[in-house]
Amino acid sequence: MTYTTTIRSKRQRIVTALDIGTSKVCCLIGKTSPAPDWFEGKGDAVQFEVLGFDHTRAEGLKAGMVTHLDSAEHCIRAAVDAAERMAGVTVEDVHVSVTCGRLKSESFSASVALPAGAVRDEDVQRLLAGGRQYAARDKRAVLHALPTGYRLDENSGISEPQGMCGERLAVDIHTVTADEVAMRNLMLCVERCHLGVAGLVAAPYASALSVITQDEAKLGVACIDFGAGTTTISVIADGHFIHTDAIALGGNAITTDIARTLAAPIDHAERLKTLHGAAFATLSDEREIITYPCVGGVAQGSLNQITKAQLACIIRPRIEEILDLMRRRLASSGLAAEVAQHLVLTGGGSQLTGLPELASNMFGRPARLGRPRAMNGLPPVATAPDFSAAIGLLLHWARGDDRLGARTEQRFLRTGTGYFAKVGEWIMENF
Numbered sequence: 001m002t003y004t005t006t007i008r009s010k011r012q013r014i015v016t017a018l019d020i021g022t023s024k025v026c027c028l029i030g031k032t033s034p035a036p037d038w039f040e041g042k043g044d045a046v047q048f049e050v051l052g053f054d055h056t057r058a059e060g061l062k063a064g065m066v067t068h069l070d071s072a073e074h075c076i077r078a079a080v081d082a083a084e085r086m087a088g089v090t091v092e093d094v095h096v097s098v099t100c101g102r103l104k105s106e107s108f109s110a111s112v113a114l115p116a117g118a119v120r121d122e123d124v125q126r127l128l129a130g131g132r133q134y135a136a137r138d139k140r141a142v143l144h145a146l147p148t149g150y151r152l153d154e155n156s157g158i159s160e161p162q163g164m165c166g167e168r169l170a171v172d173i174h175t176v177t178a179d180e181v182a183m184r185n186l187m188l189c190v191e192r193c194h195l196g197v198a199g200l201v202a203a204p205y206a207s208a209l210s211v212i213t214q215d216e217a218k219l220g221v222a223c224i225d226f227g228a229g230t231t232t233i234s235v236i237a238d239g240h241f242i243h244t245d246a247i248a249l250g251g252n253a254i255t256t257d258i259a260r261t262l263a264a265p266i267d268h269a270e271r272l273k274t275l276h277g278a279a280f281a282t283l284s285d286e287r288e289i290i291t292y293p294c295v296g297g298v299a300q301g302s303l304n305q306i307t308k309a310q311l312a313c314i315i316r317p318r319i320e321e322i323l324d325l326m327r328r329r330l331a332s333s334g335l336a337a338e339v340a341q342h343l344v345l346t347g348g349g350s351q352l353t354g355l356p357e358l359a360s361n362m363f364g365r366p367a368r369l370g371r372p373r374a375m376n377g378l379p380p381v382a383t384a385p386d387f388s389a390a391i392g393l394l395l396h397w398a399r400g401d402d403r404l405g406a407r408t409e410q411r412f413l414r415t416g417t418g419y420f421a422k423v424g425e426w427i428m429e430n431f
Contacts, residue, residue, distance in 0.1 A: 014051070016083075017393030018076065018094040018195075019203070020186065022063055022229030022252065023348070025075045026055040026390045027083040028382070029091065030375070032398070046398040050377035052087025054079050055387075063229035063248045064099030064203070066185045069192070077193050093196035095393045097203040098143060099230045100186065101178025105244045105333075106135060107148070111170035119152070119161040119169055131173040140177035143202050146401060148172045148240040174242050176202045199397070204232035204244045206392030209399070211346045211370030211385070212236060222340035223370065224326055224359070225388065226349030228252045231322050233329065235336040243336035245329045247322070251349035254318050261314050262306065264292050272311060279319050279354035281309035319355065323362045330363075343367035348386040 019026040029052035056079045060071025084091055110131050112123055132145045150158040152166035161169060187197050208223035220237040227250045235243040254277070259269035276290055285308035294304050330337045343359055343366065350369055360367040371383060372391040382391070 014087075014089055014091075015048075015394055015397050016080075016091045016094045016198075017097075017390050018080070018190065019097045019206075019387070019390035019393065020061065020064060020072075020076070021058060021097075021099065021203075021227055021389070022061055022250065023058055023227075024055045024386070025058050025061075025079045026053075026387060027076075027079040027091075027094075028053050028387075028390045028394065029083050029087040029089065030394050048375045048394050048398075050375050050379075050382075051089065052083035052085070053379050053382055054082035054086065056082075061229075063250075064097075064186075064227075065101070065182055066189050069185075069189055072189050073192050076190060076195075080193065080195065091195060093198040094190065095199045095201060095397055096186065096190060096197055097206050097389045097393055098178055098183070098186065098200050099203040099227065099232060099246060101141070101180075101182035103143075103202055103204070103232070103244055103246045104140070104177050105174065106177070107172065107174045107242065108134070109170055109172050110134075111151075111168055113168055114166055117167070118165050119163060121162060123169055124162065124171075127169065127171045128173070131171070131175065135173075135175035135177055139180045141180040141183040141200075142175060142177050143200050144174070144176040144205065144241070144401065146174050146241055148174050148238075148242060174240070176205070176244055178202075201393055201396050202234075202244055203227075203389045204234035204246065205241055206390075206396055207232070207346050207388040208234045208236055208241070208344070208392070209395040210372040210388045210392035212344050216342055216344065220339035220341045221344055222330060222336075222342070223344045223346060224350075226251060226322070226345065226347035226355075228348060231326060231347075231349070233326050235330070235333070235340050237336075237339035242339070243333050245326075245333070247325050247329070249322055249325070251347075253322075254315055254349070257318050258311070258314055262292060262304065263295050264304075265295055268292050273315065273352075276308050276311055277315050277352050278308070278312045279316060279352050279358040281312040285309035285312060315352070316358075319352065319358065320362070323359055327363055341365060344370040346370040346372075346385040346388040348384075350385050 013032045015030050017028040030048040030050050033047050056075050058075050060068030066072045080091055110127050112127050132142050135142050149172045150161045151170040152158055152164055153168055190197055204225055207225040212221050217236045217239050222233055222235045225232045229250050229252055230246050230248055231250050232246040255270045255273055258272055259266050288308040290306050291303045343363055345356055356367045356369055371385055372388045
């Protein structure tokens with residue numbers, strides 16, 4: 001599967017993305033259409049027009065995991081309802097981003113004999129089904145099972161083997177799995193909102209799809225998504241998604257450090273981080289004074305003062321800890337660390353001043369801030385790095401990865417197992 005998108009259907013479709021994170025729940029409704037012949041979109045064959053968008057503050061969620069079912073359901077309902085009103089449509093199913101469940105990346109090979117002497121679609125599906133079954137051990141749910149390359153006998157580097165002659169077909173598969181219990185609870189929360197789960201997508205993969213360029217995907221790039229409760233990394237090389245990892249540490253930890261050090265309310269600590277936060281201090285920051293209320297002193301109007309340089313000194317140790325953990329995780333991945341020639345930083349926490357420079361120094365490779373791709377009808381607020389995962393969900397649908405990856409596995413997680421549910425699935429897959 002190459003990095004460029006492919007036309008899923010010539011018919012226009014309504015695709016809904018639901019990004020469920022620690023700090024916010026975002027719903028994005030887009031309408032697809034084939035790109036015109038003159039369109040020079042670097043290989044994109046599908047255009048999206050955003051019809052509806054909304055985001056609400058998340059409650060009942062921690063690191064993307066459901067901790068309070070009713071509160072999380074209320075947040076999802078509010079975001080989807082507002083997006084539906086803006087779009088003037090009724091959403092039936094959604095594509096959901098996943099950061100919970102201890103995401104695990106694994107690569108392995110599988111092979112099968114070719115009795116017909118040529119590769120048939122059934123042979124490819126049999127290989128991928130075997131890979132999914134192997135990855136689903138130990139009560140893990142398979143989010144992605146993506147082929148990164150095929151081999152026919154002794155010939156490697158094959159991307160589309162169907163119809164080719166040979167005696168034995170082998171495939172290299174990259175899988176991403178998560179704890180099945182966490183996935184069931186996430187899907188239950190969505191389905192309680194009377195929504196079907198059309199697909200589950202690893203959030204780091206979705207974020208990377210929306211912020212990296214085609215050249216970066218070909219040469220090798222690592223995308224780090226700084227979320228509120230989690231920080232994730234994904235590696236794409238030669239157009240293939242080859243590695244991902246996550247830690248349960250994000251922007252909320254920085255906010256907590258500020259609140260505890262300054263004895264400031266959480267809301268004001270978040271404001272200090274967002275408006276004045278930086279990864280390192282400059283000479284001018286020593287002279288810039290910031291005022292903030294202390295805990296319990298808001299009503300009396302008591303204010304404390306701190307310089308911007310002092311604030312940076314509070315923030316930097318936690319940023320260095322997160323980056324060092326990501327660096328170690330990437331280094332332990334082996335091949336992924338070797339092929340990742342560049343860094344792209346995205347997510348809400350990536351907007352700290354000086355973060356790309358600090359990341360570049362710690363990783364020893366170029367780094368830049370990544371913003372999601374522009375789409376027709378996308379509100380200006382949604383072009384910030386905070387919404388990379390939501391936009392990436394739409395781009396993931398356009399790629400068609402679910403036809404080869406997680407769709408079969410996700411059927412077993414769904415609660416709708418009756419006759420009409422199966423008929424609905426068949427209609428969605430074939431029309």
